[in-house]
Amino acid sequence: MTRIGKLFEKLQAEKRCGMIVYLTAGDPTPEATPGFVAALERGGADLIELGVPFSDPIADGPVIQKAGDRALKAGTTVAKVLEIAAAIRKTSEIPILLFTYLNPVIKYGFEKLAADAKAVGIDGCLLTDASVEEAEAYVAPMRAAGLDTVFLVAPTSSARRLKLVAEYSSGFVYMVSRTGITGEQQTLSDSALPLIERMREQTKLPLAMGFGISKPEHVAELKHHVEAVVIGSAIVRQIEEDSTQLEAFLRRLAAPLHTAAIS
Amino acid sequence: MISQPDAGGHFGPYGGRYVPEVLMSPLEELEITYAEARQDPKFQEELDDLYKNFAGRPTPLYHAKRLSEAVGGAKIYLKREDLLHTGAHKINNALGQALLAKRMGKKRIIAETGAGQHGVATASVCALFGLDCTIYMGEEDMRRQKLNVFRMRLMGANVQAVTIGSRTLKDAISEAMRDWVTNVSTTHYLLGSALGSHPYPMMVRDFHRVIGVETKRQILEAEGRNPDAIFACVGGGSNAIGIFHPFIEDDAVRLVGVEAGGRGMELGNHAARFSGGSPGVLQGTRSYLLQDDDGQVSLTHSVSAGLDYASVGPEHAWLHDRQRAEYCSCSDKEALEAAVMLSRTEGIIPALESAHGVWEAIRQAPAYPGQVFVVNLSGRGDKDIDIYRENLKELDAE
Numbered sequence: 001m002t003r004i005g006k007l008f009e010k011l012q013a014e015k016r017c018g019m020i021v022y023l024t025a026g027d028p029t030p031e032a033t034p035g036f037v038a039a040l041e042r043g044g045a046d047l048i049e050l051g052v053p054f055s056d057p058i059a060d061g062p063v064i065q066k067a068g069d070r071a072l073k074a075g076t077t078v079a080k081v082l083e084i085a086a087a088i089r090k091t092s093e094i095p096i097l098l099f100t101y102l103n104p105v106i107k108y109g110f111e112k113l114a115a116d117a118k119a120v121g122i123d124g125c126l127l128t129d130a131s132v133e134e135a136e137a138y139v140a141p142m143r144a145a146g147l148d149t150v151f152l153v154a155p156t157s158s159a160r161r162l163k164l165v166a167e168y169s170s171g172f173v174y175m176v177s178r179t180g181i182t183g184e185q186q187t188l189s190d191s192a193l194p195l196i197e198r199m200r201e202q203t204k205l206p207l208a209m210g211f212g213i214s215k216p217e218h219v220a221e222l223k224h225h226v227e228a229v230v231i232g233s234a235i236v237r238q239i240e241e242d243s244t245q246l247e248a249f250l251r252r253l254a255a256p257l258h259t260a261a262i263s
Numbered sequence: 264m265i266s267q268p269d270a271g272g273h274f275g276p277y278g279g280r281y282v283p284e285v286l287m288s289p290l291e292e293l294e295i296t297y298a299e300a301r302q303d304p305k306f307q308e309e310l311d312d313l314y315k316n317f318a319g320r321p322t323p324l325y326h327a328k329r330l331s332e333a334v335g336g337a338k339i340y341l342k343r344e345d346l347l348h349t350g351a352h353k354i355n356n357a358l359g360q361a362l363l364a365k366r367m368g369k370k371r372i373i374a375e376t377g378a379g380q381h382g383v384a385t386a387s388v389c390a391l392f393g394l395d396c397t398i399y400m401g402e403e404d405m406r407r408q409k410l411n412v413f414r415m416r417l418m419g420a421n422v423q424a425v426t427i428g429s430r431t432l433k434d435a436i437s438e439a440m441r442d443w444v445t446n447v448s449t450t451h452y453l454l455g456s457a458l459g460s461h462p463y464p465m466m467v468r469d470f471h472r473v474i475g476v477e478t479k480r481q482i483l484e485a486e487g488r489n490p491d492a493i494f495a496c497v498g499g500g501s502n503a504i505g506i507f508h509p510f511i512e513d514d515a516v517r518l519v520g521v522e523a524g525g526r527g528m529e530l531g532n533h534a535a536r537f538s539g540g541s542p543g544v545l546q547g548t549r550s551y552l553l554q555d556d557d558g559q560v561s562l563t564h565s566v567s568a569g570l571d572y573a574s575v576g577p578e579h580a581w582l583h584d585r586q587r588a589e590y591c592s593c594s595d596k597e598a599l600e601a602a603v604m605l606s607r608t609e610g611i612i613p614a615l616e617s618a619h620g621v622w623e624a625i626r627q628a629p630a631y632p633g634q635v636f637v638v639n640l641s642g643r644g645d646k647d648i649d650i651y652r653e654n655l656k657e658l659d660a661e
Binding site: 054055056057058059061065072077078079101102103104105106107108128129130131133134151152153154155156157158161165176179180181 | 271279280281282283284285286287288289291427428433434437440441444445446447448543544545546547552554556557558559560
């Protein structure tokens with residue numbers, strides 16, 4: 001079992017909803033990332049999604065696009081992100097999920113990535129544009145290396161597709177709360193809760209929900225429904241605006257997770 | 264040799280469906296709708312009627328005698344897609360997909376455009392069917408193709424400037440995909456080339472196949488036989504696959520695709536995917552891709568906005584690997600030369616994209632006396648007048 005699996009066992013034992021945080025590795029420089037991860041862990045992060053920048057991020061909104069541009073300009077590659085992960089592992093046992101698009105990973109090589117990611121202490125991988133139909137060549141070496149493969153489901157996913165995604169996923173399933181790209185929203189989408197309900201019928205895997213979650217109220221509402229919430233663009237924006245306040249910023253967002261145990 | 268994708272949309276190792284999960288269901292819906300429409304004689308009837316009475320099909324296959332004489336060797340025919348309504352072959356696909364959008368009850372259309380020809384065709388069919396229309400176009404392309412921007416707006420389209428990345432076709436596609444992800448229940452993405460996820464490469468090809476089907480009939484009437492070679496420019500590759508496809512099983516017919524050689528063969532200066540690229544995944548499909556050692560997509564350059572793209576339609580990748588089609592490139596300068604030559608010898612000003620195909624045909628013609636060549640003249644040059652003027656300043660003198 002990876003650190004991801006162990007985390008969800010622990011969350012269940014503590015009757016607590018987890019906090020998953022995305023950040024773009026290498027933004028604004030590769031050297032800055034381990035420090036940000038440490039601040040996020042102190043601020044309440046239970047799992048880190050380490051984004052590898054890609055030149056054409058079709059699923060991302062402007063905040064994460066710009067972070068990716070900065071990271072690419074600073075020379076961030078797959079190999080560099082593995083070095084970043086190794087640096088994080090020197091001081092932390094927080095679960096790390098590599099989060100990116102297919103092409104950089106194809107170029108690096110699935111087998112090589114599986115081996116190298118395992119070696120530096122990464123726990124799993126999520127590729128935004130890898131549909132389960134095309135995922136076999138990627139899933140097999142990842143699983144063989146003992147890494148989790150996390151896939152996305154969306155409000156538009158049919159029951160057939162939810163089932164298929166559940167089959168290919170390990171660790172947890174990432175639920176996209178709404179149709180759209182990454183980015184902060186005022187209110188939670190109406191499609192969020194029905195999707196959770198439909199997914200429960202298909203799998204016993206833990207469910208995490210992300211896309212558009214940027215306020216303590218969103219977290220407070222979701223914590224009764226999913227095993228973890230994911231925050232991305234709000235964190236990336238905070239890094240862009242004032243990274244010295246990262247820990248305090250996340251602590252405020254994560255506060256609802258610690259006010260009362262889940263019933 | 265029959266060229267069809269498998270059930271997952273793969274042409275050999277290429278094609279497929281590489282998109283965020285949100286888009287998988289709409290792609291499945293589109294695939295089903297298209298499969299039903301294909302079996303429905305009324306759909307084909309309606310499309311044929313629009314091809315004939317709205318777009319102006321069939322287009323002539325014209326024997327370019329003075330051009331042929333000027334270069335010597337092969338006899339050159341031009342398939343006159345430039346004479347179609349809106350000025351290029353793009354209208355064939357725009358009409359087909361607009362009918363599908365109607366069938367799916369989608370009232371809003373989005374599209375990307377490079378040179379603006381697909382955008383103009385889309386704006387036109389949206390006006391025709393009363394559909395809401397948004398076109399994504401790179402800021403750099405808007406500058407290069409001002410006339411087409413105005414044409415789209417005149418027909419009621421909302422043209423959105425794309426200011427990210429290289430501000431060209433690739434970035435316009437990314438923005439259109441982001442729009443589609445967000446507005447998927449109301450919106451059809453009218454993709455303009457034989458690119459993207461299944462079923463687009465197959466469907467867009469099918470709507471352009473009429474080019475090759477007509478050519479086959481017309482050349483038989485004119486010459487009593489198949490041509491020896493067919494030339495077409497290849498950006499995404501829709502006009503090329505449209506004219507190639509009915510000839511794929513005719514092994515004796517050489518199929519020649521011409522990519523943009525730009526200003527040189529260093530990465531970033533051209534859009535010659537087959538000589539400078541390697542297989543990769545971009546914008547929903549696996550194909551040849553101009554990329555760096557880290558799998559980041561390279562910038563491209565071409566004087567012609569419609570060929571300025573880092574990847575290529577997956578069926579072309581498959582034809583390339585099986586050596587059924589040949590791919591070569593033509594530089595900015597050579598394309599401009601070909602455009603001038605065609606203008607002077609035949610009184611036909613081609614689109615800069617199409618001029619790439621013309622150049623390769625006139626380059627090869629002297630070596631093939633007695634042969635019959637067909638060039639797909641995919642678009643007309645009105646939109647490129649500003650670029651021609653910049654490059655032919657002597658003609659502007661008082």
